[in-house]
Amino acid sequence: MLHTIAGFDRIGEENAFAVLARANELAGQGREIINLGIGQPDFRTPEHIVEAAIKALRDGHHGYTAATGIAPLREAVAADLLRRHGTETDPGNVMIVPGGKVTMFMAILMFGEPGANILYPDPGFPIYRSMIEFTGARPIPVPIREENDFAFSADETLSLITDKTRLLILNSPANPTGGVTPRSEIEKLAAGLDRYPDVAVLSDEIYSQMTYDGMEHVSLLEFQGLRDRLILLDGWSKTYAMTGWRMGFSLWPDALIDKARKLAVNAWSCVNAPAQYAGLAALTGPQDAVGAMVAEFDTRRKVVVEGLNAIEGISCRTPLGAFYAYPNIKNTGWQAKKLAAALLEEAGVAVIGGPDFGVLGEGYIRLSYANSTQNIKTALEKIDSFLKKTT
């Protein structure tokens, strides 16, 4: 009998990958499946970025790099943060990581241990809770409510902080809801956090460039009072359609950057060198592909929201960010996970049940609209006729 640590009795995973596997299995059996389950852009990485990786390989960038990433890339990240958030940062506090997820992994490992509380959004990205539980810390859900347009409530978030709280995880624009927390609420939250100087903040801004209807993404980086305890998570996966490259970046306060570097040295040494050159081309090259992708998501967003609201028993708020719709399905009478499973098996449409994102997820499903408009329309018709047949 092998005795692994107790964390493995508690660690979770992302059901989106299990749904993807099942969707692929069904497709392999010849079934027509439309996948609105997995959260990744359906676009190719822009060509100039691909070319930069090929060039890096040809130029001989085959070795290890600094654990925190190549210097020009860290400088480009600092320039990008300045351009987008109007805030100066030191490239020495930037770390290149193998995917945005790795930043949360590191941050939660740094602060999680038995006796500590970590606050995280519910519904939210499932890895937050999974990793918190792994460390033995107590996960404290911060409710993200439909009636609040799926934004964080500053008052409710602050009210959950106790002397045991070590880390607060924020995410806007958000997965799975598409909610974007408005400036007024973020300002209130940042001001309230002044009262808790020992609480670190992990701001997951992986969807920072995906907002709609003129909604502004407000980075926690803007708040000087948080700078000595803010970990900023962002990356290339969603913005540049680079999920498979495994490229993310984070900004760490002075007190943590060296700890982050040591974790990297212990685990992955450095991020794949040619991918770092691709990341550099993404940040320093033309940005039109980003705008074009977001414009396309915006068109589809309208199609998905209108289509969902036309289905009996379903109501969907208009998401203001990311590429997810998170409709309320309570009036269909279905349990969310059962509906998601039945839609995949019987209607050939992959979606994710809300409970996969937290205890507040019952009564909701998540649809990713990172798929063609035609596929989205067909999927909505299939959902509609499935519900008509079964309810």
Ligand code: PLP
């Ligand atoms: N944070 C959120 C909220 C996400 O939805 C995702 C991916 O789905 C990530 C982080 C991880 O991104 P990456 O693929 O760069 O690890």
